[in-house]
Amino acid sequence: MIRIVTLAELDPEALAFATKRLYAAFGVGVESAGQARMPADASDGDAFFADRVVTQARVVKSFSDDKVLYFTNAPLALPAGPMGAGPVFGFAQYGGERAVVTSHGLSGMPLAEGLAKRATHHVGHLFDLHHCFDPRCAMYPEWAPAFAQFPDVALCPFCREKSEHKIRLAGS
Amino acid sequence: MPAAGPQGPEILIASGAVHIGDRVVYPNQGICRVRGIEHREIAGRSWEFVTLSREEDGATVMVPREKVAGVGLRRVASDKEIELVFDFLSAPGGDPELDWKVRHRAHGEKMVGGELMGTTEVLKGLHALARLRPLPQKERELYDNARHLLVQEIAAAMSLAPAVAEDNLDYALVPPDGMKRKGRTLIAAQPLRAVPPTLAAIDGEEDLEDAGGTVELPGLEDEEAVIAEPAVEDSSEADQVVAPKKVAAKKKPVAKKTKPAPKSKPKGKAPAQGRSKSSPKAKSKSKVAAKPRAKRK
Incomplete structure (x- = not known):
């Protein structure tokens, strides 16, 4: 089950679309778990640290193997790595439980499709998926122009099979 | 002791x-x-x-x-070794090995060896190849495995979250606008000009044509030049927007037409070029040529 928590006011139609696309991509139930407040400690002035958001946001009661996805419209940031700071549209605990996605900075894509594709991308990380080189796959790096070029929210056969395998192995 | x-x-x-x-x-x-x-x-x-x-x-x-x-x-690799990995990944070049036997052996040795740079070379090589043609299933798995090992080690070595480590890996391979490495601005990833071939699993060394399309990616001109045949004699063909391999594939069967089929070939077996990197046209022609011989016997 994927539980969706909103951290800001978002277009209900875009959320409904994202919910449907998540269900289609992973074949697991998706439901809304209400609204929560953005953790103030995660703020860095201009943006919110995405890794802090997922650890500090309201805990949602869930069964083991459930995934919690937070939606926001605020700009996100992450600690700089060896390549420096890059664009951040979300963050997921790889193979873990929680992810956050923002609708901020969507350009070249309609809100509903953009949000759904980003959500699918980060939920994919929760299911152990890595980035994919197929530009039509939702696991393609989100900052690349080709990500917005293919608005269809879908996984390539390899990523789909890998996520299905992971879901089949889930204890619950 | x-x-x-x-x-x-x-x-x-x-x-x-x-x-x-x-x-x-x-x-x-x-x-x-x-x-x-x-x-x-x-x-x-x-x-x-x-x-x-x-x-x-x-x-x-x-x-x-x-x-x-x-x-x-x-x-586990030190920070200096990780820096070398990112230097290597963000450096231009990295032409893929097109001979699958050489590639298979080299990648196998590097993965079994377990060296950090070997895994990085496998990842970069397969990433470059994936931009030219879809990877067969086994190599797709190898690519994913190499990526997984590299992400885990970068995350462990630099105390980063694996998602951050992977983002940084792709900042080097698919650079966003304005990404720099040691003062040098990397060439940002561009929108695709053509729809790439489908990622359906294709068998071994099938041609790009078999996958139903071509990949034309900006910034790949140099890589395409490497695999292009030396010369295109017909100027009309040179003007067409065709992948270099396709041009080569079109020209090969013409050369074969003038060559009589050797009688000493084993019956029912296609000539050697049938499994080479020629086009499916060449394969089908060799099969047609083999039929009359089979009937005669």
Whole structure:
């Protein structure tokens, strides 16, 4: 089950679309778990640290193997790595439980499709998926122009099979 | 006999010694933690095993102590080594090896060796190849495995979240606008000009044409030049927007037409070029040529 928590006011139609696309991509139930407040400690002035958001946001009661996805419209940031700071549209605990996605900075894509594709991308990380080189796959790096070029929210056969395998192995 | 220090006994590996509790990298398995030394009686013989626990899932790996130095166990990479990885990934070039036998052998050796740079070379090589044509299933799995090992090691070495490590990996491979590496601005990824071929699993060394399309990616002109045939004689063909391999494939069967089929070939078997990197047209022609011979016999 994927539980969706909103951290800001978002277009209900875009959320409904994202919910449907998540269900289609992973074949697991998706439901809304209400609204929560953005953790103030995660703020860095201009943006919110995405890794802090997922650890500090309201805990949602869930069964083991459930995934919690937070939606926001605020700009996100992450600690700089060896390549420096890059664009951040979300963050997921790889193979873990929680992810956050923002609708901020969507350009070249309609809100509903953009949000759904980003959500699918980060939920994919929760299911152990890595980035994919197929530009039509939702696991393609989100900052690349080709990500917005293919608005269809879908996984390539390899990523789909890998996520299905992971879901089949889930204890619950 | 190794001396027992404050961290337990010394376990000798190829690059020095490790102790219980240290993090090491096991080739093809990823980051492991040395848990201890166990004695087991197997088939009437007493064995001393070094027990490792894979960090990712807690799986136990047991290695006979006398073989530890030879299995490719090494320490987690240092910051300097990680910097070299990113230098290599962000450097231009990296033409893919097009001969699948050479590629298969080289990638296999690098993965079994377990060296950080070897894994990086596999990732970069397959990434470059994936921009030209879809990867066969086995190589797609190898690409994913190499990426996984690299992400885990970068995350462990630099104390980063794996998602951050992977983003940084792709900042080097698919640079966003304005990304710099050591003062040099990297060429940003551009929108695609044509729809790439489908990623349906294709068998072994099938041609790009078999996959139903061509990949035309900006910034790949140099790589395409490498695999292009030396010369295109017909100027009308040169004007067409066709992938270099296609041009080569169109020209090959024409050359074969003038060559009579050797009679000594085994019956029913296509000529040698049938499995080479020629076009499907060439394959079908060789099959047609083989039919009358089969009927005669």
